[in-house]
Amino acid sequence: MLIAGLGLMIVFIIGVKYFAVAKDRFERRRLIAEQAQVILPQPEKSALQTPSPGVVFSSFPAEVNWDVPFTSQAPHARWDALHQEACEEASVLMVLRYFSGQRITSPDDAERGILHLVAANEALGFGIDDTAKEAAALLLSQDSSLSVVLLKNPSADDLKSALSMGSLIIVPAAGQQLFNPYFQTPGPRYHMLVLRGYTDDFAIANDPGTRNGKQFAYRWDVLMNAIHDWNGGEVESGERVVLVVKKVQS
Numbered sequence: 001m002l003i004a005g006l007g008l009m010i011v012f013i014i015g016v017k018y019f020a021v022a023k024d025r026f027e028r029r030r031l032i033a034e035q036a037q038v039i040l041p042q043p044e045k046s047a048l049q050t051p052s053p054g055v056v057f058s059s060f061p062a063e064v065n066w067d068v069p070f071t072s073q074a075p076h077a078r079w080d081a082l083h084q085e086a087c088e089e090a091s092v093l094m095v096l097r098y099f100s101g102q103r104i105t106s107p108d109d110a111e112r113g114i115l116h117l118v119a120a121n122e123a124l125g126f127g128i129d130d131t132a133k134e135a136a137a138l139l140l141s142q143d144s145s146l147s148v149v150l151l152k153n154p155s156a157d158d159l160k161s162a163l164s165m166g167s168l169i170i171v172p173a174a175g176q177q178l179f180n181p182y183f184q185t186p187g188p189r190y191h192m193l194v195l196r197g198y199t200d201d202f203a204i205a206n207d208p209g210t211r212n213g214k215q216f217a218y219r220w221d222v223l224m225n226a227i228h229d230w231n232g233g234e235v236e237s238g239e240r241v242v243l244v245v246k247k248v249q250s
Helices: 002-037 085-100 109-122 132-142 155-166 219-226
Strands: 146-152 168-173 191-198 202-206 216-217 240-245
Touching: 085 109, 085 132, 085 155, 085 168, 085 191, 085 202, 085 240, 132 146, 132 240, 155 168, 155 191, 168 219, 202 219, 216 219
Parallel strands: none
Antiparallel strands: 146 240, 168 191, 168 240, 191 202, 202 216
16 A cells, blocks of 8 residues: 555656646747747837937837847857856846947857956956846946936836837846746846837847847736846845936937
């Protein structure tokens, strides 16, 4: 009886694990299929001009998609310890290149840029995981012509408004709450990505956590729920803050 009971227990455990794996695969396929069906606006070449201040929420365009250069945080697909933690540097690189009018021309170019920013981050005395404030300092250390505002407790309309006025947005996030189907399960504990645009239903991101991250469309409710700053470990309880970045007008 004992042996039979143990056998049933093993069968049950295997069945539960198989069901969980099958459910995860189904959900990944569903989310990937959803991405393929999202109709994105055509990328616009430049957001360097800033419209007049005083734009109200009812006036922003229905959709925006700035043409922001993309790289994954592992340009050569080497997901070693350094590149697993390089989402902040990759996000900063994309924003820097965009506002300087430069493209990311190759994986080698992206790798050089990321390694430069890793060194700059270390020189500033920051750790492996950057808070929003530290990411802002890293960004400004590389280009003082940019303006960075830490926007706390943003709404989706706040982000749409900022994007429509020519800003880009760097989002610190609890990575596992993003439910990106291209992340290795369960996803990064902490993550950072760039918002480049939006539609009514989706935030359009350049997400460096996957080679498939260019113009990745996150549902607004998913993205907003995932916004959390690094706080030393319990990311899901981290502050809700984003970096709103724009070019200072001369």
